[in-house]
Amino acid sequence: VGKIDKKMGLMVTVKDIEEMGVGKVIMGDGAAYHEVVFTALFFKPDLHEIVEGEVIEVTEFGAFIRIGPMDGLVHVSQVTDDYINYDGKRGALIGKESKKTLEESNKVRARIVALSLKGKSSKETKIGLTMRQPNLGRVEWIEAEKEKRTKKGKGKKEKK
Template identity: 65%
Template sequence: MATIEDTVRVPPNMFDKPLEEVAAEILNKKYVGKLDKKLGILITVTQVTDHSEGTVVIGDGSAFYHVKFDALFFKPTLHEVIDGEVIEIIEFGSFVRIGPLDGLVHVSQVTNDYITYDEKRGALVANETNKSLEQSDFVRARIVALSMKGNSTKDCKIGLTMRQPGLGRFEWIEEEKQKSKK
C-alpha cells in the first residue's frame, strides 16, 4: 500500500456523483497495470483520502481536484515463492498467472524428470513419473529470473522454477507430504 498525490480531471457529467468514487474510478482507469520501479505494479486505487477544492479552467467545463489516494501494489521479488494458475501450455513450457503478471516455467524447470509436450492434451508430461501439467492447474513456484522494465505489465518478464522441494502442482506437493508421513 502506498499513498500518492495527483490531479484528477472530473468531467461535468460526473458532478452528481460523490467525488471520492468518481476520483477513484478515474484514477483506476489511469493507473491500473502501470509499473512503478520502486512500488511495483498498481493493482487498484483503494480509496481517495483527501482532496482540494475543485478549480475550473477557462475553456474546459471540467473541475480539477488535487487528491491524495491509497493504492495497492504488487512487486514480485527474486527467489519469492508464489502460487498461481497455469493459463497456457506450450511446447517449451507453461505460463502461470501470478496476480497481474504471467511467469514462464520452462520445460527444464517443471520437474527433475524429462518432460514431453502432449499436443493432443495440451499438457506437459513427465516420462518416468507420468506427472502432468495442464491448463487450469494450480502450482507453487519460485521466481528465479525477474525483469521489471518499461511502464506496464507487458514489459515484465518472470522466470519460474518448480524443481525444488515443496514446489510444483498442488497435487504433487500433497503426494510428497503423504510419502514423507509414511
Template identity: 65%
Template sequence: MYYKTKIEDTVRIPPYKFDEPLNKVAIQTLNETYEGRLDKKLGLFICVNDIDEIGEGKLIMGDGAAYHNVVFEALFFKPEQYEILEGEVIEIVDFGAFVRIGPMDGLIHVSQVTDDYINFDAKRGALIAKESNKSLDEGDLVRARAVSVSIKDESTNNMENTRKSKIGLTMRQNNLGRFEWIEEAKQKSMG
C-alpha cells in the same frame, strides 16, 4: 507481493460530476488514470484504496473542471525474486507453462518443471515427465518460486506492458509444483 503506497497527484473533476461525492469521483478518476500502469519500483498498479487528503479545487482558465491536489493510498503488485507464488496454469507450450500469478503471468520453462525429463504432448497440450509420469495441464494449480523478475517501466496505460515484463518461475524445489504433487510428497514422507 502486494504493496500499499501513498501517492500525491492532482485529480481533474469534470463539471458534470460536481453533484456526486468528491471522494468517490476522485477515486474513480484516479483508478481510470492509473489502471494497468507499470512502475519499475512499485510494480503493477491495481487500484486506489482510499484518499487520505483532498485539497480545495482550483479552476484553470478555459477548462470548467476543478483540479484537486490529493494524497491517496494505492495497491500495487510486484513479484519479488525468490518469492513463493501460487497460480493457475493458463497455457502450455513446447518450451514451458505460462502461469497466472495474481494480475500478471510468469513462465515455468520445461527445464524448471521437475528434475525429470519433460516431454511436450501436443495433442493433449500438456507437459509430461518421462520417469515419474507427472503431468502439467492447463487449469492446474501450482506453487512456484520466482527466480527472475524483470519489470518494464512503462508510463502508458496499456496491458501490453505486463506482457513485456518477464517473470521466470521454478518448481524444482521441495514443496513446489502442482498442488497434487506436493500433497503426494507429504503423504510419502509421513509414512
C-alpha cells in the same frame, strides 16, 4: 491502475481518495489536472519469492502461470527433474519417467528465479519461475511427496 512503479510494483487499484485539490485546465488540453492524496493497492513480486498460481497456458517450451495480476513462465527445463514431453493434443507437459502431467487450470507453487519489472505496464514484465525444488510444483505432486515421507517415517522402528 495497471502502471508499474519501480519501487512499489504494479498498481492494482485505488482504494480511497483522501484529498483532491482544485483542478487546473491547460490550454489546448481538455483534461482537468488535480493534486490527489490516495491509498492504493500494489503487487510487487520479489526475486526468490515462493508464489502460488494457476496454469493458464501450456506450450512446447513451458507453462504460463497466473500469479496475481501478472503472468510468469516456467520453462520446460524447470518443471520437474524428469525429462518432459509436450502433448499438443492435450495441451500438457508430461514427465517421461514419472508420468507427472501439467495442464491448464492446475494449481502450482513456484519460486521466482528471474524478474524484470522494466516498462510501464504488466505486459512488459518478465517473470521466470522454477518448480524443480522441494515442495514446489503442482499441488497434487507436493501432497503425494508429503504422504510418501509420512509413510516412510511411520515404517521405521524406534530403538530402545
